[in-house]
Amino acid sequence: MAGETGTHYFQRNLVHHGGFLDEVVFLQRTSDQEDIDWLHTTVSKTPGYSIANYTEDRVSNYAHSWDLCEPGTMYIKIDDDIVFIEDTTIPAIVDTKLKNPNSLLVSANALNQPALAWIHHHLGVVKPYLPELTPIPGPNPKPKYDWRASDLPDWQGPQSYTVPDDFKPPFPSHRWLPARHxxxxxxxxxxxxxxxxxxxxxxxxxxxxxxxxxxxxxxEKGELWRYRFTVWDYHYDRLSTTFMCIWGDDVVAIRDDMSGDDEGYMTIEAPKRLRRRMPSLIYSSSSSSFKNIALF
Structure with missing residues (x-):
């Protein structure tokens, strides 16, 4: 999870702040010294935080991430590229897991996950946006951070324009603009x-x-409820484990057979073998080009 955004959310969700988390364990999988320094500084000054260090031969095998799991504990796995978490995310996935004990794990409803992109599109949540083809003048000086859609100008371009499959950014720092037409x-x-x-x-x-x-x-509109749905049964299809929860007892029972592709094993192989299908409930975002967002 990105920097201070993640640590503030985790702190609010620790038990001694009225949350669900007994502790937060960071799995260090980086050799970047700046990241390592930040991580160790953050952990050293934050009660309830710790670091699980891995030797180099174990870092490349993601299955080893689950070695720390113990019976009797529910684990919530959150990838390091999550940049936004809606406040009810952790309570919601914990509640869903408790209400669906036969499911091996429960995943967040992840924005920008491949299959969920299709679901969100068919829910009508995705809006018509198109890339800024030529620079449109804006405020001067330009704000360093400006994510609000209401401040964006209307998209300008040919009425019949469609985005090519091999589309390249037309100029540095181009935006995507609402196609309000x-x-x-x-x-x-x-x-x-x-x-x-x-x-x-x-x-x-x-x-x-x-x-x-x-x-x-x-x-911006306060309409994150539009992403909500009850439970989506994946029927043993693969799903990214960007944000998920699972009982330690189940991890201990299956991890000896886990390959380096822990995601495929935990969302396809193990659930299918155990006949314990996996539901998705909540909301986040990820891809190779963008960071993740986690909501309810």
């Missing part, structure tokens, strides 16, 4: 998303961009 998402990148774990929602950065800008619009 459109009444649906026809012709925008999200329409290429399909219900697969490795489709366009995984490898097309344009799909990720449209989802993120749509999220900013809903966040």
């Amino acid at each position: 459109l009444n649906n998402t026809d012709g925008t990148p999200i329409t290429t998303a399909d219900y697969t774990p490795d489709g366009p929602g995984w490898y097309r950065w344009t799909v990720a961009a449209q989802q993120h800008y749509s999220f900013f619009e809903h966040l």
